[in-house]
Amino acid sequence: MEDILKNLNPQQQKAVQATEGPVLIVAGAGAGKTKTITHRIGYLIQKGVAPENILAITFTNKAAKEMRERVMHMLGREHTPTFGRGKGVPWVSTFHALGIAILREYGTAIGIAKSASIIDQDDAKKLIKEALKAQGLDPKEHDPSRILSAISRHKGNLGTAETIADTVRDRFRGQLYERTMRLYDESLRKANALDFDDLLEKTVRLLRTHPEIRAEYNDRWKYIHVDEYQDTNAVQYTLTQLLSGPQENICVVGDSDQSIYSWRGASIANILDFEKDHPGAQVILLEQNYRSTKNILSAANSVIEKNELRKEKVLFTENNTGEKLTLIESLDEVDEARKVAQKIGSLLSSGVRASAIAILYRTNVQSRVLEEAMLFSGVPYQVLGTRFYDRKEVKDVLSYVRAALNPENTLELSRIINVPARGIGEKTLQKVLKGETDQLSSAMQLKVKKFYSILEHIRAAAKVQKPSALIMTAIEESGIGNMLKTGDDEDIERLGNVLELVTVAKRYDIFEGTEGLEQYLEDLALESDQDRMSNADAVRLMTVHASKGLEFDYVFITGMEQDLFPSNKTREHDSPEAREEERRLFYVALTRAAKKVFLTHAAMRTIFGSRNYTLPSEFLEDIDEMLIEREGALAQQQPKRKFSLLDDPFDDDVYQW
Numbered sequence: 001m002e003d004i005l006k007n008l009n010p011q012q013q014k015a016v017q018a019t020e021g022p023v024l025i026v027a028g029a030g031a032g033k034t035k036t037i038t039h040r041i042g043y044l045i046q047k048g049v050a051p052e053n054i055l056a057i058t059f060t061n062k063a064a065k066e067m068r069e070r071v072m073h074m075l076g077r078e079h080t081p082t083f084g085r086g087k088g089v090p091w092v093s094t095f096h097a098l099g100i101a102i103l104r105e106y107g108t109a110i111g112i113a114k115s116a117s118i119i120d121q122d123d124a125k126k127l128i129k130e131a132l133k134a135q136g137l138d139p140k141e142h143d144p145s146r147i148l149s150a151i152s153r154h155k156g157n158l159g160t161a162e163t164i165a166d167t168v169r170d171r172f173r174g175q176l177y178e179r180t181m182r183l184y185d186e187s188l189r190k191a192n193a194l195d196f197d198d199l200l201e202k203t204v205r206l207l208r209t210h211p212e213i214r215a216e217y218n219d220r221w222k223y224i225h226v227d228e229y230q231d232t233n234a235v236q237y238t239l240t241q242l243l244s245g246p247q248e249n250i251c252v253v254g255d256s257d258q259s260i261y262s263w264r265g266a267s268i269a270n271i272l273d274f275e276k277d278h279p280g281a282q283v284i285l286l287e288q289n290y291r292s293t294k295n296i297l298s299a300a301n302s303v304i305e306k307n308e309l310r311k312e313k314v315l316f317t318e319n320n321t322g323e324k325l326t327l328i329e330s331l332d333e334v335d336e337a338r339k340v341a342q343k344i345g346s347l348l349s350s351g352v353r354a355s356a357i358a359i360l361y362r363t364n365v366q367s368r369v370l371e372e373a374m375l376f377s378g379v380p381y382q383v384l385g386t387r388f389y390d391r392k393e394v395k396d397v398l399s400y401v402r403a404a405l406n407p408e409n410t411l412e413l414s415r416i417i418n419v420p421a422r423g424i425g426e427k428t429l430q431k432v433l434k435g436e437t438d439q440l441s442s443a444m445q446l447k448v449k450k451f452y453s454i455l456e457h458i459r460a461a462a463k464v465q466k467p468s469a470l471i472m473t474a475i476e477e478s479g480i481g482n483m484l485k486t487g488d489d490e491d492i493e494r495l496g497n498v499l500e501l502v503t504v505a506k507r508y509d510i511f512e513g514t515e516g517l518e519q520y521l522e523d524l525a526l527e528s529d530q531d532r533m534s535n536a537d538a539v540r541l542m543t544v545h546a547s548k549g550l551e552f553d554y555v556f557i558t559g560m561e562q563d564l565f566p567s568n569k570t571r572e573h574d575s576p577e578a579r580e581e582e583r584r585l586f587y588v589a590l591t592r593a594a595k596k597v598f599l600t601h602a603a604m605r606t607i608f609g610s611r612n613y614t615l616p617s618e619f620l621e622d623i624d625e626m627l628i629e630r631e632g633a634l635a636q637q638q639p640k641r642k643f644s645l646l647d648d649p650f651d652d653d654v655y656q657w
Helices: 010-017 033-046 061-074 095-110 121-134 144-156 171-190 196-209 211-220 234-244 294-304 333-349 364-377 392-405 410-416 426-433 442-462 467-478 480-485 489-508 515-525 569-573 576-590 618-622 633-637
Strands: 023-027 054-058 091-094 223-226 250-254 282-286 325-330 357-361 381-383 539-543 552-557 593-602 604-607 610-613 628-631
Touching: 010 033, 010 282, 023 033, 033 054, 033 061, 033 223, 033 250, 054 061, 054 095, 061 091, 091 095, 095 196, 095 211, 095 234, 095 515, 121 144, 121 171, 121 410, 144 171, 144 196, 144 234, 196 211, 196 234, 211 234, 223 234, 234 250, 294 325, 294 576, 294 593, 294 618, 325 333, 333 357, 333 364, 333 552, 333 593, 333 604, 357 364, 364 381, 364 539, 392 410, 392 442, 392 467, 392 480, 392 489, 392 515, 410 426, 426 442, 442 467, 467 480, 467 489, 467 515, 480 489, 489 515, 552 576, 569 576
Parallel strands: 023 250, 023 282, 054 091, 054 223, 223 250, 325 593, 325 628, 357 539, 357 552, 381 539, 552 593
Antiparallel strands: 604 610
8 A cells, every 4th residue: 555644744743643533634625635534544454444344425426436446546556346335435425425325334224225216306306296186286386396306405404294394484385394294204105116315214213213223223333434524414424423432433524614515404514513513523624725726815815714614724836826816797698608618718719628617606597598509609518417317218218127127106207107108198107006907908907917027027037137137027028128129219319328338337337246237227326417427528517506516727707797797686684694604615616617707797687577776796805806818898897996785787887898
């Protein structure tokens, strides 16, 4: 094994060597936290700790994969096929993957079958819609997405249907949420299925109610690492406490300045109160940034120092000073998008790769006009969130596999029973789901029997075939392959998509028995936005929230206007916490950039059909004027003029079009 402490700065070395008891590593943006965690794992192994006694948890498949690969390289086992499981390797995974593993092993103790499926957001929304209809309510009048979000957050806070009504002030809405959550959870139970939130909530319930199982995991994982600790919610916080056990060898890594997910239940208090939760904890600051220029860090530090809810630190770097931040001023969002496209065109002409550039925005509604500008200018781009596994033909093939493994999953059965078309309509489907096939005509019974025969063939194949072979079996047995082969040009493209499933599945052929298939389906179910990024050389478009954890040479932060960034929701909530989180979001955006930041704002903007005059974002006031160069009408008129929230955006002395 390589010299673990080599190429680490003094603070990183200190963090690596602090192995016993609770440790909080406050790691600033670009400070090498993944390197520090992986070297800490290597140091523990070098000290004699068995690799399988080490656990590392993070949030995305992408982060887990990177951490796992670095650890395996350090151990000299980079060519050993592993997904972070097995003897002789540390367990490195996401929170949700860990939850699945624990429930697969011991979930039967609380009534969860090993064959339970994991449903995605689309299927979860379908169940919410069905729950609303069962109450005689119109899903168009009661937003299923909003209700699902409330249920998800409540589960993340370890809540139940009995307590969800207490979380809202409106009595009617509270009763609606309670009834809907009961029906929703009952539908999941009948379908032998779990949603994403169940993977953690039920794991916590298992460990709380079965101390002997908890003790086994405490003995198995003696050293625990938690990445991005500032993003943990109540259930994730509780899970880490349960797993750390009496020895409290828990090392959490995070940055309160990058806590930006309160809207989905994350609590900044978890990292701020770590020392209260673990008296005597060591606190180590990682403040040296290896990513950004001095100018970018100066701007980021001046922005975040205004916040009070934070662990005090000041990022510094030995990188060069770099270029100033460029502020691009525009008439409206169309003019803004055009200027961004022109600037990117210049970068591409100078030899910059498209994949080294990102366009960030506060809300998804801003993306449309930016996409149009990219298309018009011929700039290759990718919108983060375009999901390969959401394509109909891909979901259909996977549904055949899932339905074969879990025949109780009515969502999968409903999706594919007439794909390809078999003449099985909605009325027949409802009778099948109710177990009333004897009431069908003999001809229809034969069609249903043939469908179930297909599932049985796939189920039998799953016991003996590797994942890639099984996916091909599903494509052929289902009839989807033949249907697409005989279709038009678009169907041929769809056939290519389903065959790509076979290619992906080959990575999982290394496992014995059905473990590879289980791992494959679990990884697909837990895929995040960042996991969906292709390797194409294209400019990335995404929300600031989606950019967290990523880095680019050149970053455009668009829509720097009051009530957009910062969002008008901060005024509605009128809370210091909400305002500080919005400032943290801007800090995250700035620190994604390595070489150059472009800030843009428009004097007018149309959102949701309403055209409004705008004011420059108050965040621009936080950046030293010496760090900014301006482009646009205001720059020509008054190049050193500072913004004021009292400015009239159409004052002729300021803007001349």
